[in-house]
Amino acid sequence: MATVVTGTVGTDVHSMGLRVLEYALRQSRYSVVSLGVQAPLVEFVDAAREAKAAAIWVSSLAGHAEYECADLRDMCTEAGLVNIPLYIGGILAVGPVPWEEIEAKFQKLGFTRVYPPGTLPAVAISDLEKDLAPAR
Numbered sequence: 001m002a003t004v005v006t007g008t009v010g011t012d013v014h015s016m017g018l019r020v021l022e023y024a025l026r027q028s029r030y031s032v033v034s035l036g037v038q039a040p041l042v043e044f045v046d047a048a049r050e051a052k053a054a055a056i057w058v059s060s061l062a063g064h065a066e067y068e069c070a071d072l073r074d075m076c077t078e079a080g081l082v083n084i085p086l087y088i089g090g091i092l093a094v095g096p097v098p099w100e101e102i103e104a105k106f107q108k109l110g111f112t113r114v115y116p117p118g119t120l121p122a123v124a125i126s127d128l129e130k131d132l133a134p135a136r
């Protein structure tokens with residue numbers, strides 16, 4: 001059973017979307033290591049390494065993810081988690097920023113997949129199946 005590490009990062013307290021995602025992952029037979037809310041980046045990396053996780057999913061609504069998640073890819077690589085899929089979703093900016101701009105920004109930060117507000121968990125779970133297929 002593949003494991004996904006989940007959490008909100010930094011200062012973000014929004015927990016409801018996270019819980020929905022975790023429920024959906026478990027229903028789809030993934031094991032979930034939940035860090036809950038306001039987890040420091042290093043906890044994502046440590047948990048992913050310990051659990052030999054297949055992916056890390058970050059939920060962020062407060063709008064500061066660009067700053068709070070900037071180092072996640074580099075920290076994963078330094079910890080030997082080379083190319084681990086990193087997904088992020090929620091509300092990833094403050095104000096009316098065009099989605100293409102937001103997506104490009106997070107892709108540049110090393111996120112594998114970036115989701116707009118209100119994305120259904122099934123969409124991302126289907127993407128995860130695809131992203132993990134070569135490793136299975």
Ligand code: B12
Nearest residue numbers: 011012013014015016017020059062063089090094118124
């Ligand atoms: C409830 C809520 C709160 C609650 C949170 C309680 C809790 N335990 O979670 C409280 C009152 C604490 C709160 C606080 C704040 N909030 Co608030 N909050 C909301 C609100 C009304 C609903 C969020 C929610 O629960 N949605 C329901 C869940 C089920 O949906 P979801 O989170 O969107 O998640 C789904 C999808 O988006 C997707 N998804 C989410 N993450 C991910 C990740 C991945 C990988 C994938 C694939 C999919 C995915 O899947 C989920 C399930 O379907 C939103 C408004 C809104 N319409 O979103 C504002 C909102 C998010 N909050 C906002 C703000 C500003 C704040 C505060 C800063 C307010 C303040 N000045 O104090 C603080 C933040 C404090 C902090 N440090 O984080 C803003 C953010 C603005 C922005 N980003 O531009 C919003 C958008 C309100 C607004 N319109 O201004 N908030």
